Amino acid sequence: xxxxxxPEDQVNVAEGNPLTVKCTYSVSGNPYLFWYVQYPNRGLQxxxxxxxxxxxxxxxxxxxxxxxxxxxxxHLKKPSALVSDSAxxxxxxxxxxxxxxKTIFGAGTRLFVKA
Amino acid sequence: EAQVTxxxxxxxxxxxxxxxxxxxxxxxxxxxSWYRQDPGLGLRQIYYSMNVEVTDKGDVPxxxxxxxxxxxxxxxxxxxxxPNQTSxxxxxxxxxxxxxxxxxxxxxxxxxx
Numbered sequence: 001x002x003x004x005x006x007p008e009d010q011v012n013v014a015e016g017n018p019l020t021v022k023c024t025y026s027v028s029g030n031p032y033l034f035w036y037v038q039y040p041n042r043g044l045q046x047x048x049x050x051x052x053x054x055x056x057x058x059x060x061x062x063x064x065x066x067x068x069x070x071x072x073x074x075h076l077k078k079p080s081a082l083v084s085d086s087a088x089x090x091x092x093x094x095x096x097x098x099x100x101x102k103t104i105f106g107a108g109t110r111l112f113v114k115a
Numbered sequence: 116e117a118q119v120t121x122x123x124x125x126x127x128x129x130x131x132x133x134x135x136x137x138x139x140x141x142x143x144x145x146x147x148s149w150y151r152q153d154p155g156l157g158l159r160q161i162y163y164s165m166n167v168e169v170t171d172k173g174d175v176p177x178x179x180x181x182x183x184x185x186x187x188x189x190x191x192x193x194x195x196x197x198p199n200q201t202s203x204x205x206x207x208x209x210x211x212x213x214x215x216x217x218x219x220x221x222x223x224x225x226x227x228x
Contacts, residue, residue: 006157034216043119043205043219044158051215090157101146101165101209102173103217105158 002027004093006106013081014114021076021089021109029097033074035065038088038108047089050074051096061085081113117142119208119220127226128196136191136223138206146209147189148173148217149181151202158205164189165211196227 003026013019025031032051036044048059050067058064065076074091091106119140128134140147148163150173160173164183178200180192193200203224207217 004157009155032215036217036219041222043221044207044217045219046216049216092158101148101163101211102171103148103160103163104174105150105160107155107157 002093002095002102002104004091004104004106006089006091006109008109009107010110010112012112012114015083016080019078019081019085019111019113021091021111023074023076023091023106024072025074025091025093026072027093027095029095031067031072031074032094032096033065033067034092034094034103035059035063035074035076036090036092036105038090040087044090047076081111083113083115086111086113117218119206119218121204121206121220121223123223124221125224127228129228130197131195134193134196134225136193136204136206136225138189138191138220139187140189140206140208140218141187142208142210142218143186144208144210144218145186146211147183148207148209149179149189149191150205150207151175151200152205152222153202161191161204196225198227201225201227 034049035047055067094103149161150158162181164170206220
């Protein structure tokens with residue numbers, strides 16, 4: 001069975017400091033991994049994904065994430081946080097070996113960036 | 116503009132009164148999906164559709180129905196809503212053969228009294 005864990009309900013960071021939002025996953029087949037961001041009263045927006053290839057993937061707004069197969073992790077990072085990065089972040093996984101589209105999302109991590 | 120639209124955005128109803136939440140996309144995507152978002156639980160997939168007349172259950176399908184008669188539309192039907200279906204609902208359209216990412220609608224906040 002697929003599962004996603006985001007161990008931190010909330011992450012607090014000062015503006016200008018690096019940020020990390022953690023995600024670990026479990027999937028029986030080939031993992032397709034995604035990060036989405038949700039701003040208040042809005043739907044989710046795609047940030048980045050890992051399907052295959054380079055383990056370090058770069059996405060929108062300066063975010064990046066590193067796929068670590070041995071640790072089954074896909075942590076989201078940014079070198080220098082902005083106040084405008086404050087939002088709710090979701091990690092998601094899909095089993096790339098199946099023909100369907102069953103997608104599991106984590107519970108979400110709320111990021112607060114303080115000026 | 117490429118978008119996913121949902122209607123209504125807000126709905127308050129009573130137990131047992133059938134309702135439909137509409138979802139429409141203008142990107143010609145084959146794949147579409149419905150999720151509910153609850154605090155502490157993240158998004159949970161209700162149903163998804165891989166093409167017209169092809170639907171499959173997600174993780175929490177009980178109490179919901181869907182239909183996919185046209186590619187652009189994927190309505191969510193609650194035949195007999197109950198208070199535990201009070202939630203924030205999102206429709207998504209998936210660019211399966213391109214970027215493989217999901218485009219989400221603005222959400223529908225449903226309250227069942």
